[in-house]
Amino acid sequence: MRILVTGGAGFIGSEYVRQRLSADPAARITVLDKLTYSGVEANLAPVAGHPGYTFVRGDICDPDVVGEVMADHDAVVHFAAESHVDRSIEGAGPFVRTNVLGTQVLLDAAVRHRVGRFLHVSTDEVYGSISEGSWTEEWPLSPNSPYSASKSGADLLALAYHRTHGLDVVVTRCTNNYGPYQFPEKVIPLFITNLIDGRTVPLYGDGRNIRDWLHVSDHCRAIDLVLHGGRAGEVYNVGGGTEVSNHKLTGLLLDAVGAGWDRVSYVADRKGHDLRYSLDDSKIREHLGYAPQVSFADGLAATVAWYREHRSWWEPLKARAAL
Incomplete structure (x- = not known):
């Protein structure tokens, strides 16, 4: 199987x-990536010498580029997206363009070239916010940010x-990911790198917002299960099974680097900040045998260690993005 991976230089x-x-x-x-601010080709250096690897720099919104690269591929795994909520609040245009128009361009090319399967990688944020219980795949979509709406x-x-x-489409919706190579504007790498550098970390509101955390390696194993075994036209939720408030997460990260709460700066809450995300992922567990393998405690410790050991990766990214 020859797979086209969009956004393959991202986290x-x-x-x-x-x-x-x-x-x-x-x-x-084949990786198709525009290499915007969060796409880093060095993320693929460990496999750059693989004989089956090809990199193409290009925009998923460009029909000519997409049409050319789509030919002769059996499947598409579509990661490419603008994904930072705060940036979407500041300006929704790039999110609509990349996430909606870009997906449409890819879908058109997939139909035209008779691609065998199109896996669209999405997010639990499309469901909105839930105070109790967990979302199933049948839950109505109710997005609250420009990012999740796109x-x-x-x-x-x-x-x-x-x-x-009749395109063979499957959709995955995951909870919050964490792990190595995550662009340092996201909360876990931002907090880790700030704390390593002796800086403060910004905690929104009172920190009671709750997220379910999923190690990126578990997420990608789930994606591969859906790619090869999912039913066409179906949606699959992918959870991590670890719901943690932002306040608790901050405490865990402070402990991991030996810092105190004096390093926390409480800031005004994000506009339209969803209170809680929670997925019911029994479908992928029962139908495809998915189960997370990385515990949150082990995954978080390994992630902190990775950022400690890879300053040369994240320091230039933070400087360039003024983080």
């Missing part, structure tokens, strides 16, 4: 590419192409 996409190529000497993967639009487009054109 989750590069983990998927490294995971698949490291596990299979015969794998064939991802909702992309989800619906992908599923519509299955129903309208």
